[in-house]
Amino acid sequence: MQVLSVRQPWAWAIARGHKAIENRNWDTAYRGQLAVHASLRVDLDSLERPLVLRAGWDPADPLAATGGIVAVVSLADICDAAKSGKKCACGPWAEPDSFHWRLSGAQALPQPVMTVGQPGLWMTSPEVAAALAQALSGQPVSAGRG
Ligand SMILES: [Zn+2]
Numbered sequence: 001m002q003v004l005s006v007r008q009p010w011a012w013a014i015a016r017g018h019k020a021i022e023n024r025n026w027d028t029a030y031r032g033q034l035a036v037h038a039s040l041r042v043d044l045d046s047l048e049r050p051l052v053l054r055a056g057w058d059p060a061d062p063l064a065a066t067g068g069i070v071a072v073v074s075l076a077d078i079c080d081a082a083k084s085g086k087k088c089a090c091g092p093w094a095e096p097d098s099f100h101w102r103l104s105g106a107q108a109l110p111q112p113v114m115t116v117g118q119p120g121l122w123m124t125s126p127e128v129a130a131a132l133a134q135a136l137s138g139q140p141v142s143a144g145r146g
Helices: 010-015 050-054 126-136
Strands: 002-006 021-024 032-038 068-079 099-114 121-123
Touching (some): 002 010, 010 032, 010 068, 068 126, 099 126
Antiparallel strands (some): 002 121, 021 099
């Protein structure tokens, strides 16, 4: 499965179905299932953002962990309007001058599947793919947005 590393608290916000937009400075032609990996490095400046606090950021949530895959989503589309300074309807999580990766159907894992992250889109090892499949089996699909 393709994986994208995202820093906390954003990985948590995606996993818990709050954040259906991932802001990136690069585009991809890839569409489909995407695992969300929480990077080891935390975006400390964003922990106190009103958007994050209103979403109910909880550092004790198992999916607030770092260094593991916390959710599987579907990358439905990428909005490039903001890259050319245009307005779009991607909502409060969308940032200016970014590609807005539109995510849907977030499935939070019960516990993170620990693995080392990589830049860009990367593939799970067979061991991690197996652990992920196990974590997802029997999991109710949460109501994602977007
Ligand atoms: Zn947009």
